[in-house]
Amino acid sequence: MNKILFLIALCFLFSCKKESKNESGLSDNLYNVLIEYQKKNPIPSNEEIKKTTPFMNPENAKYIYEVVFDTQQKDTLLHVTLVSGVKEVYKPFGVYKDASLMPTYVIDVDKVGQKLIKEYKKKDLNNFTFKDLIINDAMYPEYTYKIKGQKLILSDSVRGNMMK
Numbered sequence: 001m002n003k004i005l006f007l008i009a010l011c012f013l014f015s016c017k018k019e020s021k022n023e024s025g026l027s028d029n030l031y032n033v034l035i036e037y038q039k040k041n042p043i044p045s046n047e048e049i050k051k052t053t054p055f056m057n058p059e060n061a062k063y064i065y066e067v068v069f070d071t072q073q074k075d076t077l078l079h080v081t082l083v084s085g086v087k088e089v090y091k092p093f094g095v096y097k098d099a100s101l102m103p104t105y106v107i108d109v110d111k112v113g114q115k116l117i118k119e120y121k122k123k124d125l126n127n128f129t130f131k132d133l134i135i136n137d138a139m140y141p142e143y144t145y146k147i148k149g150q151k152l153i154l155s156d157s158v159r160g161n162m163m164k
Contacts, residue, residue: 021098021099022098022101023098023099024096024097024098024101024104025117025119025121026096026101026104026117027115027116027117027118029116029150029151029152030078030113030117030152033078033145033152034067034080034101034104035100035101037065037080037143038065038101038102040141041082041140041141043063043082043102044063061084061085062084062086062127062128063082063083063084064082064083064084064085064086064094064095064102064103064105065080065081065082065083065102065104065105066079066080066081066082066083066104066106067079067080067104067105067106067107067108068106068107068108069106069107069108069109069110069112075146075147076112076146077144077145077146077147077155078116078145078147078152079142079143079144080142080144081139081140081141081142081143081160082140082141083140084138085128085129085130086125086128087107088129090107090109091107091109092105092125093105093106093108093117093120093121094121094123094124094125095121095123095124095125095127095128103124103128105125105128106120112147113147115150116147116150116152138160139160140160141157141158141159141160142158142160143156143157144156
């Protein structure tokens with residue numbers, strides 16, 4: 001009986017520590033960067049917004065994480081932030097999500113992120129797109145990474161105006 005309980009305890013212990021598998025359509029390097037960002041900057045609840053936001057913020061904002069590939073600089077850069085809706089004007093890709101990854105969309109006009117994106121999705125974006133113009137003064141931290149092959153190297157961060 002003790003052996004059975006011991007085996008059950010071991011199975012439970014190892015299954016609880018098992019990390020979820022990346023089923024997002026993004027490379028593991030990009031996925032891990034996004035998971036880390038999302039842990040530090042979770043999507044706020046409507047109650048949190050009302051209590052802590054001194055800025056104009058739309059009711060029931062459609063928060064989603066944004067990834068932008070930027071080729072305007074000497075190096076190709078990747079910007080990660082939390083926004084309150086999809087910017088449809090840039091012809092985005094998404095929505096990327098799985099058991100661990102919260103909804104995320106990608107702006108990659110020239111498809112320079114092909115080493116980091118396994119599949120360019122075009123689904124569920126309308127769930128995060130506002131039909132009317134929305135004014136939102138809240139700005140969440142933005143992390144900037146240099147892309148070196150498949151590696152992402154944190155090069156800068158901007159705090160934003162949302163304090164925790």
